[in-house]
Amino acid sequence: MSIQVNNLSKKYGQQLALDSISFSIPSGAVVGFLGPNGAGKSTTMKILTGYIPATTGNASVCKLDLAEHSLEVRKLVGYLPEHNPLYLDMYITEYLLFAAGIAGVKNTKKALEMAIELTQLGPERNKKIGQLSKGYRQRVGLAQALIHDPKVLILDEPTSGLDPNQVVEIRNVIKNLGSEKTVLLSTHIMQEVEAMCNRVILINKGKIIADDTLEGLKNTAPSDSLETIFRNLTSHVGSI
Amino acid sequence: MWEVFKKEIRSFLGSFIAYIVMGVFLAITGLFMWIIKGNNVLDLGVASLQVMFNIAPYILIFLVSAITMRSLSEERRLGTIEILTTRPVSDLSILLGKYLAAVALIVFTLLPTLFYYYTIQQLADPLQGTDAGATWGSYFGLILLAASYASIGLFASSLTDNQIVSLIISMVLCFFWYGVLSLLGDIKALDAIGKSLEWFSLDFHYQSISRGVLDTRDVIYFFGFIAAFLGATKIAFESRKW
Numbered sequence: 001m002s003i004q005v006n007n008l009s010k011k012y013g014q015q016l017a018l019d020s021i022s023f024s025i026p027s028g029a030v031v032g033f034l035g036p037n038g039a040g041k042s043t044t045m046k047i048l049t050g051y052i053p054a055t056t057g058n059a060s061v062c063k064l065d066l067a068e069h070s071l072e073v074r075k076l077v078g079y080l081p082e083h084n085p086l087y088l089d090m091y092i093t094e095y096l097l098f099a100a101g102i103a104g105v106k107n108t109k110k111a112l113e114m115a116i117e118l119t120q121l122g123p124e125r126n127k128k129i130g131q132l133s134k135g136y137r138q139r140v141g142l143a144q145a146l147i148h149d150p151k152v153l154i155l156d157e158p159t160s161g162l163d164p165n166q167v168v169e170i171r172n173v174i175k176n177l178g179s180e181k182t183v184l185l186s187t188h189i190m191q192e193v194e195a196m197c198n199r200v201i202l203i204n205k206g207k208i209i210a211d212d213t214l215e216g217l218k219n220t221a222p223s224d225s226l227e228t229i230f231r232n233l234t235s236h237v238g239s240i
Numbered sequence: 241m242w243e244v245f246k247k248e249i250r251s252f253l254g255s256f257i258a259y260i261v262m263g264v265f266l267a268i269t270g271l272f273m274w275i276i277k278g279n280n281v282l283d284l285g286v287a288s289l290q291v292m293f294n295i296a297p298y299i300l301i302f303l304v305s306a307i308t309m310r311s312l313s314e315e316r317r318l319g320t321i322e323i324l325t326t327r328p329v330s331d332l333s334i335l336l337g338k339y340l341a342a343v344a345l346i347v348f349t350l351l352p353t354l355f356y357y358y359t360i361q362q363l364a365d366p367l368q369g370t371d372a373g374a375t376w377g378s379y380f381g382l383i384l385l386a387a388s389y390a391s392i393g394l395f396a397s398s399l400t401d402n403q404i405v406s407l408i409i410s411m412v413l414c415f416f417w418y419g420v421l422s423l424l425g426d427i428k429a430l431d432a433i434g435k436s437l438e439w440f441s442l443d444f445h446y447q448s449i450s451r452g453v454l455d456t457r458d459v460i461y462f463f464g465f466i467a468a469f470l471g472a473t474k475i476a477f478e479s480r481k482w
Contacts, residue, residue: 046322087320098246
């Protein structure tokens, strides 16, 4: 198992953000982490990348426990946080060399070329990050996440705010990556999952409400579209 | 740690902060040493850098706070802190990288003032020369003082994602530890309490080292001070884990 999560809970103060969730992801899978805003997707990802600790429960990446082997796990994981934070005043190559350096890469030049190749940043490589369009910034964020050739990629809403062409481009990049890496990506857009993932974990209000292949999910209500299934599972009678 | 250090230095050089800090420091100390009437070296006729060493702590309160105000607050505002802290580097090495970069910039800022020292040596009475012990002691003291300011500044910047708030907190804390505490010693009514509070001030130990006699107690005080503030920074930096 590439990612193993057991009874993970997270409390922010009094608010329960994650309520004892469990799932496991085998290596080489592209899994869509789906749910409405505030469902707990980002929280789960922040725990898996070691940014914040879980309140209770445990999780492991590539059989390494998160709490015990935090630094080792971080070497195996590439992370694109929500909103794709970047240093706008840095040059692309400068930033990616820095990202390679702190990721512990020995041959940073080679890693840089590999990441630029994978994300097709070539034509823009000599620009400052602040000069780039949103689509290219997203590629820089992706390049940063995979510069140390991680086994597991965790991408928090990798396509949010992009125009349709850019969405397709980024999807293709992720799809290609999925052939050799385990990818966990979050989104609240159904088409996203259809286009990239072979499995869906549906989460709502901190609980997992469905964990199935795409076909399996479709078969639960064959006449409905995925959009409708999503709405039926995550909306609650009386809430609106 | 060195990756973060290198990135910080590049960002100082790229954002002109480095040049502004160096320029302002040299301009103000230069004015007080040579031009402003009354206390300057030529009017006093004393071959020493004392004028600079008296004014520098106050200039540095502002400049060091300006150097460190963005170091952590900017990472928080941009969200890049999430990338930094999920890489295989410990929180401590991130903080040390940033801290040492700030200290390195300050040392570089002080270097050109060695030219003043050279000038003073040329002006001094050839038979008496200059007081080398006091000068090098003062330089050492000034670096320790600025390094203490930098630890305060880093702490202030770990508290907020707003650079201006960080700058103000840092300046207030620096002024408190440097100026306010040492003034308490002068208040007669406080008597012994004032004197012992004065012992805790940065100024007390800075003055002590400046005399050119290296007392290990002063050095230990400064290192303890820096360690305490870096420790507090680490606690604030890890508040996300609470």
